Amino acid sequence: MSAFNLKGRTALVTGGARGLGAAMAQGLVQAGASVMIGDVRVDEGRQIARELGAVGGKVAFIELDVTDEAQWLVAADAMLGEFGGFDILINNAGIEETALLVDLDTDALHRMLDVNIVGTALGLKHAFRVMRPGGEAGKGGVVVNIASVAATIAFPAIAGYSATKSAVDRLTRVAAMESGKLGYGVRVNAIYPGLVPTDMGMKLASDVVAAGLFASPEAAVAAIVDQTPLGRLGTAEEMADAVAFLCSDAARFITGVGLPVDGGMGM
Template sequence: MANGSLSGRKALVTGGARGIGAAVAQALARAGASVMIGDVLTELAAQTAAGLSQTGARVGSVALDVTDDAQWERAVGAVVGELGGFDILINNAGIEITSLIADLQADDLRRMCDINVVGVGLGLKHAFRAMRPGGAVGGGGCVVNVSSVAATIAYPAIAGYSATKSAVDRMTRVAAMEAGKLGYGIRVNCVYPGLTPTEMGMKLATDIVANGLAPNVEGAVGAVIEQTPLGRLATLDEISAAIVFLCSDEARFITGAGVPIDGGMGM
């Protein structure tokens, strides 16, 4: 997307301290948006925001545990108060805990559900309340939920994660329908990123090896690449560009969609 395509927009990116979230925050800022990074990693979030601010972008950070209603209220208040509006939410925060089904732990499943599902649901709730007519901002907007290619494929040792990311997909579509039918002026979409060489992505590869499903990290990554028609991993810039597009006016008639950014792996 061209610089300035999101000029004047005010965005909140959850899990924006590092990885995909940090790359999306950078891309939104490059497109002209003011950005608030919300994360439990408060020091790293502040560092990421400070680094982006040096480029001339308006970027701040706020403590945000996405499973906590009260923290969502404070975070949205910070976006509105410090940036002067709120019309983009990127629901990116998420975790992945690798496990074979025979070894699943209830606490691990609950934690993934809390962050990956409850967190997205609360984000939608507070975005809708702020952006809909009569809300704190009331001018409409858009939400992009970050699901995963794991929602569209059967891959060993990620059953719990796949389930939560499938829930993100379903929640996206219901939210888009509600927002449209109720006249909120809010578009809701999701993306399915493929494996990226982030800290989280490489941990998954390491865990696959630990579970006896690949001889080494290179083999684990190679297995993913073999299943990907374009023959490589996704880059952070490619994922960010698709999200920026969904936030832009060029996507103004797109809602309730799931956009794969996976090199064809989930086709």
């Protein structure tokens, strides 16, 4: 059971069908929130919604491409219709395309820009519109953007991804300032996960081998662990705990920050 009480809160988790997003959805449910999982992976998203709903809590799924503004409007309406509110947005959906700068593919870069930056910005836009005074929910709320330790370190072959996650940092801080100055009542923060052995994390390890940087995925992981003061990879549950904290009243005077959850790697 989570140490942070989110009973009565309603949350949308983008990219919640697997990996960190699924763990974050589970953590919010354990903390007492009702959770909508939004993802382009329909079958996986519905399955995780069923699994989380079966162990307690109200959980639903909606197909959501975060780059499509029309789908954000539908998702916001679904939050109100399904749960009667919209208190929390976890902007987790993201993709990573590994490439050395000399091998950069413009289509891959555009995909990362669209999902990681445009998708995050659209989430902020529609969460603000619904949560601010006069909005359909109108009670304020919390947005947590999922950045990455890649925004704080220089690691080869992830220039495009690092750039997009650095942009998430800036979006977070400007959004927090706008919300505060305009009286929206929405706290906006980010977390910077370190490498976690999810499908996405292990694909990165394989990709840097393909780029000629390491002899094996195990060597790539060992290099990351060697740069991490706590001497290990993170877990999805540890990322979920940080998110639950930032969504809870324990963090009620925290906004505009980026919280490293990386074992010290980005210090």
